[in-house]
Amino acid sequence: MTKLACASALIALAAPFGHARDRGQFVNTNADLKAWFDGLRSGKGPCCSDADGSALSDTDWDSKDGHYRVRVPRYGYALEGQMQELVWVDVPEEAVISEPNRVGRTMVWPIYGYMGVTIRCFMPGSMT
Template sequence: MTNSNGRPTGLYQLIVARMAGLSAAAFLGISTAYPHDAMRPELNTWFKSLKNKAGEACCDTGDGHHAEAEWDMAKGGYRVLLKHPHRPTEPGQWFDVPYSVVIDEPNLSGIAMVWWAPSYDSRDGSMTPLWRCFIPGPGG
């Protein structure tokens, strides 16, 4: 589809731009993230059974992430290092994990994990986590 000057029309450019965008998204791996090792399917049922202290399910297979976590002795709770999803080159920030989302049962995966979603301040773009669940790793 070209005009009289041999240049692509607006509709053609729009179609090509959208196809390029979708291809880039697929290439970059923007998809559902699975929080556990796909080579260990025996853990699927266990992950789906996890609930926080309010009885809310942790795992919907899309937002569980391996976590760098530590016990904060001064506060008597866990801290997790989270990165701003829209600023991946910036260093992460440590956040205190609310006790209400800590899972106290043994961690069958052996890796500390957190289920959360970002919330953004409209004034400065800062991020705070909306917590769903956290399970400490070995020794946690």
């Protein structure tokens, strides 16, 4: 195999993995609640921490026939300060967290990769 083919294969293998980042917005969070968030897992893996998740308003998620979908930014980064387009994404069943929601708000942990956005974890809140 040529060097170019090897390099292409390595890039293709590494590209699907999203990376978590702590933006520091939860520095003053209750320690017990932070530990609870840090321990959350779905069937798709650990949700990482509360810094990776986002709270959703009731208009940005819905449920139909036992399945969820969420509206999240199309890209995981800002485009020159412009508002991002929001897209509806189906939540895989294995991404739904079934334990009680201690914060009460709907939370989503999107992962952005070369094939678009997927959902690693989703915790429904109450639709009001």
